[in-house]
Amino acid sequence: MAATLSPSHRFSGLRFSTSLPTPSPSPLRLVFPVAGKPFRGVAVCMAGTGKFFVGGNWKCNGTKESITKLVSDLNTATLESDVDVVVAPPFVYLDFVKSSLSERIEISAQNSWVGKGGAFTGEISVEQLKDIGCSWVILGHSERRHIIGEDDQFIGKKAAYALNEGLGVIACIGELLEEREAGKTFDVCFQQLKAYADVVPSWEKIVIAYEPVWAIGTGKVATPEQAQEVHVACRDWLKKNVSAEVASKTRIIYGGSVNGGNCAELAKQEDIDGFLVGGASLKGPEFATIINSVTSKKVAA
Numbered sequence: 001m002a003a004t005l006s007p008s009h010r011f012s013g014l015r016f017s018t019s020l021p022t023p024s025p026s027p028l029r030l031v032f033p034v035a036g037k038p039f040r041g042v043a044v045c046m047a048g049t050g051k052f053f054v055g056g057n058w059k060c061n062g063t064k065e066s067i068t069k070l071v072s073d074l075n076t077a078t079l080e081s082d083v084d085v086v087v088a089p090p091f092v093y094l095d096f097v098k099s100s101l102s103e104r105i106e107i108s109a110q111n112s113w114v115g116k117g118g119a120f121t122g123e124i125s126v127e128q129l130k131d132i133g134c135s136w137v138i139l140g141h142s143e144r145r146h147i148i149g150e151d152d153q154f155i156g157k158k159a160a161y162a163l164n165e166g167l168g169v170i171a172c173i174g175e176l177l178e179e180r181e182a183g184k185t186f187d188v189c190f191q192q193l194k195a196y197a198d199v200v201p202s203w204e205k206i207v208i209a210y211e212p213v214w215a216i217g218t219g220k221v222a223t224p225e226q227a228q229e230v231h232v233a234c235r236d237w238l239k240k241n242v243s244a245e246v247a248s249k250t251r252i253i254y255g256g257s258v259n260g261g262n263c264a265e266l267a268k269q270e271d272i273d274g275f276l277v278g279g280a281s282l283k284g285p286e287f288a289t290i291i292n293s294v295t296s297k298k299v300a301a
């Protein structure tokens, strides 16, 4: 296949973005001139036009000792350059991780308060997160929805507040097993997407994390086809309900039992723009393997 580039396509080194039919043949061969000469090298094929994104959600895990080791492993790991990497330590270790982790990796919180800080015992405000150099927050995680009881409206408000204050938001969505079995996967995901879409000021700093609840912490990963199917549906939803531009630019990442062994096959899917990783992000070398699975998106041109 030959892809024609126009001035609106972005170049960054050898990276570019273009619109391709879905589904596209695989492997996808792109032929185009760079500076008048035929392009030789590697093309990264993603349906979305954003950079591959991998987040490590450490959840309520770790001690100062284990986190020191994890940070040291991450600092010495060799990571592909064309991936945005973010880790989300527990609140109490955020500052410590921020000051000891390589600047190559950004820091995320696992939650934030819905408005300006004040008399809200036990909460952490967006302003405080920014104050310690945190640039992202995970919101709408299934553990907060289903264990803590946060609902769509509350999560939407939190997302709007964090975005308005300049934080990036990893906005989680995903269905329960019984919802999947009842054929409600798309309905649930679309309703959760709508709760964000109704209130967020813009989509520039949102990464959507599709995390089917039945796959989280269970070792029962979604198949690449199952994940791809939902990612395409979500991208379509964004196209119809927000805009074609947001649909193509917003990264949709997958989470739920991703590990060093299954990441490459998942990453090959056109609409999987990265991962949100729980358990496997607590092991530095394995997390590095997942980050570097961006290479399986690359095909020789």
Ligand SMILES: O=C(CO)COP(=O)(O)O
Pocket (backbone or CB within 6 Å): 057, 141, 211, 215, 216, 217, 218, 219, 255, 256, 257, 258, 276, 277, 278, 279, 280
């Ligand atoms: O919830 C997750 C990331 O936010 C996924 O957790 P696991 O990778 O442990 O299944």
